Amino acid sequence: MVKLESISPKHRNTFACQLLQVCVLITIGLMVGVNRGVAQLKDFEVPDFQDDRLASLLKGSEARDLGEEKWQLTDMRLEFYRYPEGKQELEFAVEAPQCTFDAHKQVAYSEGQLKVQSQDGNIKVEGTGFLWDQEKGYLTISNRVSTLLKPQASSEQVAPKQPPEEESSGPPVAITAESFHYDLNTGGIVYRKDVTALKSGQFKLSCRVLRAPRSHPSAPVQTIIAEENVIIQSQDPTQIWEIRGEKAVYETEKGRDQLSVSKNPRWQAQGHSGQAERLDLFPTKHVFIARDGGSMQLIAMSRMATETQTRRPAESENPIVISFLECRFSPGQVVFKGNVDAHQLNRLKLVCKELTGYLSESFQVTRLIAEQQAQIQLQENQTLSKAVGDRIVYFFNDQGEEELDITGDPTWTTTQPDGQSFSGSGDRLLVHVNREQFSSLGNAIVRLTPTAEDTEAVDSGTVNQEITIKAGEAHLESVNARFAGDVSVQHRDWRLSADRIALTLADQPPRIRSGLATGAVILDHFGNRPSRHSDAAANQVPSGFWGMSTDEDTSWILHCEWLRLTNPGAGYSNESVEAKNNVRMIQTGSESSCGHLIYQVNHQKLRMEENPVVTRADGIRTVGEWDTVFILDRRAGRFREIGRSKTYISAQALRQFSPDTATNP
Numbered sequence: 001m002v003k004l005e006s007i008s009p010k011h012r013n014t015f016a017c018q019l020l021q022v023c024v025l026i027t028i029g030l031m032v033g034v035n036r037g038v039a040q041l042k043d044f045e046v047p048d049f050q051d052d053r054l055a056s057l058l059k060g061s062e063a064r065d066l067g068e069e070k071w072q073l074t075d076m077r078l079e080f081y082r083y084p085e086g087k088q089e090l091e092f093a094v095e096a097p098q099c100t101f102d103a104h105k106q107v108a109y110s111e112g113q114l115k116v117q118s119q120d121g122n123i124k125v126e127g128t129g130f131l132w133d134q135e136k137g138y139l140t141i142s143n144r145v146s147t148l149l150k151p152q153a154s155s156e157q158v159a160p161k162q163p164p165e166e167e168s169s170g171p172p173v174a175i176t177a178e179s180f181h182y183d184l185n186t187g188g189i190v191y192r193k194d195v196t197a198l199k200s201g202q203f204k205l206s207c208r209v210l211r212a213p214r215s216h217p218s219a220p221v222q223t224i225i226a227e228e229n230v231i232i233q234s235q236d237p238t239q240i241w242e243i244r245g246e247k248a249v250y251e252t253e254k255g256r257d258q259l260s261v262s263k264n265p266r267w268q269a270q271g272h273s274g275q276a277e278r279l280d281l282f283p284t285k286h287v288f289i290a291r292d293g294g295s296m297q298l299i300a301m302s303r304m305a306t307e308t309q310t311r312r313p314a315e316s317e318n319p320i321v322i323s324f325l326e327c328r329f330s331p332g333q334v335v336f337k338g339n340v341d342a343h344q345l346n347r348l349k350l351v352c353k354e355l356t357g358y359l360s361e362s363f364q365v366t367r368l369i370a371e372q373q374a375q376i377q378l379q380e381n382q383t384l385s386k387a388v389g390d391r392i393v394y395f396f397n398d399q400g401e402e403e404l405d406i407t408g409d410p411t412w413t414t415t416q417p418d419g420q421s422f423s424g425s426g427d428r429l430l431v432h433v434n435r436e437q438f439s440s441l442g443n444a445i446v447r448l449t450p451t452a453e454d455t456e457a458v459d460s461g462t463v464n465q466e467i468t469i470k471a472g473e474a475h476l477e478s479v480n481a482r483f484a485g486d487v488s489v490q491h492r493d494w495r496l497s498a499d500r501i502a503l504t505l506a507d508q509p510p511r512i513r514s515g516l517a518t519g520a521v522i523l524d525h526f527g528n529r530p531s532r533h534s535d536a537a538a539n540q541v542p543s544g545f546w547g548m549s550t551d552e553d554t555s556w557i558l559h560c561e562w563l564r565l566t567n568p569g570a571g572y573s574n575e576s577v578e579a580k581n582n583v584r585m586i587q588t589g590s591e592s593s594c595g596h597l598i599y600q601v602n603h604q605k606l607r608m609e610e611n612p613v614v615t616r617a618d619g620i621r622t623v624g625e626w627d628t629v630f631i632l633d634r635r636a637g638r639f640r641e642i643g644r645s646k647t648y649i650s651a652q653a654l655r656q657f658s659p660d661t662a663t664n665p
Contacts, residue, residue: 040064054081054088069103090119096130108132114141116182123221124148127180141180145191149173149212149221171200173224173250175210187214189221197224197250202283203259204233205248224250232259232281234269239286239331241269243279257283265290271299271363272334276327290327297321298334298357298365300344320344320365322355332359342368349377350394358395367395376404380433387412387429404431412438422476423447424469437477444474444483448505465492467512471501479505479513487517494568495524515565523558523565523577525601556587560597568601575601583608587634589617594630604634614639619650 041063047054061075076099080092095117099110109131116125116139125148127141150172178193189212197205208228212221225247232243246263259281266275267288276294281287290296297319325338336342336355343349353372360366370376374392378385390408397403406412406429413423414436427442440446448467472485481503483489489496489503491512499519506513517523561581568575577599579585585592585599585606595610608614612630615621624630628643 053083057081066100071101071103072098073101074098092116092118099130106133106135122150125180125182137184139182139184141182143178145175145177145180147175147180147189147191149175149224171202174198174200177210187216187219188212189214195226197226199235199257199283201235202257203281204235205250205259206231207248222252226250230261232261234283236283236286239269241267243267243281243288245279259283269363271359272329273297274327285330287328287330289329290324293323293325294327295321295323296327296334296336298359299363300348300365318345318347320348322357324355333357334359340370342370347379348394350392351375352392367393369393374406374408376406378402378404378433380436382417383414383436385412385414385431385433387431389429401435402433404429404433406431410440412440414438421449423449424474426474435477438475440474442473444471445469446471446474446476446481446483467491469501481505489515491568493526495526496563496565496568497522498563512565512568515563515568517563517565519561521558521560521563521579523563523579525556525558525577556585556599558586558597558599559584577601591615592630592632594624606630606632606634608632612645621648621650622646623648 042061047057049055057079059075059077059079060073062073064072064074066072074097076094076096078094079090082089082091093116095115096110097112099108099112101108111129114125114127114130117123125141125145127143127145129142131140131142132138133140175191175195175197177191177195179191181190181192182188191210193208195207195210197210205226207226207230209226211225211227213223213225214221226249227247230243230245230248232248234241243259243261243265244267245261245265247261249260249262251258251260261279261281262277264275265277265279267273267279274290274294274296276290277292278290280289280291300318300320320342321344322336322340322342324336324340326336328335334357336357338353339351340353340355341349341351342355350368350370352370352374354370356369356371357365358367358369370392372390374390375388376386376392376394387404387406387410389406389410391406392410393405395403395405407427409425410427410429411423411425412429412431413421415421422438424438424440424444424446426440426444428440430439430441431437446469448469450465468490469481469483469487470490471483471487473483475482483501483503484499487496487498487501489501496515496517498517498521501515501517503512503516504514505511558577558579560579560583562579564578566576566578568577577597579597579599581595583592583594583597585597592606592608592612592614594608594612596608598607599605608624608630609628611626612624612628613621614630614632622630622641622645624641624645625643628641628645630645631640631642632638633640
């Protein structure tokens with residue numbers, strides 16, 4: 001055995017200088033052997049000591065002189081040591097079956113195999129054909145490079161040594177490439193040409209250049225940088241995705257993996273795709289965050305279909321496109337922030353400050369929650385609906401039908417193909433899009449607005465005027481509307497209030513075909529009521545039969561507990577009112593009461609049943625029994641009764657009574 005003492009280089013702590021020491025010592029040893037007539041050395045060791053501690057040790061089974069200051073080493077092994085807590089440990093080893101050392105050029109090279117491995121097994125490198133530059137401190141492997149990197153703790157948190165199977169917090173990263181470049185001064189690694197990095201069960205990365213920078217040779221590898229035509233693919237069969245960009249940075253620290261892709265990153269996955277300025281991916285958690293602005297395409301769930309049914313082709317070809325400042329995607333959920341704009345061609349438009357999307361197992365959108373200044377626009381069967389609120393929930397129910405839940409001072413407008421519209425507000429708005437159903441809960445206000453043409457034609461006899469309805473809650477479905485809680489309906493010709501009101505709308509709203517009101521009903525029908533300040537109103541006195549005025553005032557007020565309206569509004573020949581239970585009617589100074597009343601408004605014909613009572617403005621009062629019927633034709637000035645009744649005449653009426661103008665009932 002030949003044993004040589006080492007020299008003391010200037011920078012003896014670097015891997016490059018340590019290897020330089022070894023090569024110099026080999027050269028010295030071989031020259032000594034040659035000078036003594038020995039052409040070959042066997043079983044030799046070259047130790048290197050620093051501060052009285054063994055820093056490195058070169059072992060070789062054979063060293064042979066090739067001439068011209070070149071030497072061939074066989075079974076080379078170079079070991080490096082460290083001393084945590086004063087205890088010697090092997091840190092790193094380089095092995096090669098053989099290599100050639102050029103003492104003049106200070107380089108070592110070989111066309112054969114090379115193996116580099118750390119003692120803890122966290123770094124393993126193999127390749128074919130290598131070159132070591134002593135002066136520059138570079139190690140290059142030129143062909144078929146393979147590397148295995150295992151996650152490591154940071155240098156500040158060195159844990160006690162554990163068995164290899166317990167040291168890693170996750171699967172290792174396997175790297176292959178055409179070439180490998182190692183900076184022995186800093187420990188930095190560079191791979192080039194057809195580079196791939198595979199982390200089993202997580203991702204596969206391919207690029208043209210991959211770097212693993214380190215601050216010094218003993219520092220853990222915590223960052224890997226991929227550049228030029230970077231492609232990252234999922235290796236988890238349950239999470240299929242692909243990311244492309246020009247640069248990606250993989251970092252691992254304290255067991256956490258992160259990939260950051262920049263320079264125009266874009267991705268494609270099950271049910272969604274997109275692009276952004278920067279993309280951060282957390283493979284172990286299946287989470288990625290798109291930053292600094294971008295857009296994403298999501299597949300909307302099929303309308304009128306359950307999640308288990310197959311999406312219609314038309315739906316997949318018309319995705320929801322969302323632009324954002326930041327997006328966080330995790331299994332089953334995606335959150336967009338900052339001036340979010342989501343739209344689906346000829347279908348949906350949604351803007352807000354923050355949008356949360358929930359996805360089915362097949363990555364279809366099942367729910368969207370828009371918050372902060374949210375606005376939505378939906379089109380269904382040529383009907384356009386718009387809504388505004390602080391929070392809008394757009395989702396699919398169990399039948400696969402679209403619904404909206406809007407809160408935060410919501411307002412809404414629905415415009416039909418003919419131009420007529422519904423609009424309103426409330427504390428909460430529920431919309432069933434496919435069925436065109438609307439529910440406004442809490443302080444509901446609903447407006448039924450005619451077309452512009454109808455509004456302009458009012459003077460020519462058209463009576464389609466805006467109708468405003470206020471209630472505790474409102475429900476609209478097709479041509480039906482239901483209201484509850486202090487309901488008030490305001491029309492140009494009448495005003496109706498009740499505890500509950502149900503309306504049936506005409507085929508072309510806002511005309512009301514019929515209505516049913518219950519509980520504390522008050523109907524104020526304006527008719528052709530003169531102005532309070534007009535001469536007609538000032539000089540009006542009871543005249544005609546039973547004090548019924550023959551002027552143009554056709555207004556009246558009705559109180560009851562149950563009311564049915566048919567075609568309400570002046571101008572309809574079949575407008576009628578039916579009232580029940582404690583009916584009380586006030587009309588041009590006269591007052592009537594009964595249990596059941598039917599009034600044909602335009603014909604001004606009134607039928608009263610069940611204890612009818614009529615009190616004229618001059619005090620004459622006629623009282624009928626239960627089965628008595630009063631019939632008043634206000635326009636003709638006629639009064640007819642069927643059954644028994646009693647008439648009470650006041651003194652004032654007697655003084656005004658004239659045989660020439662009245663007939664004894």
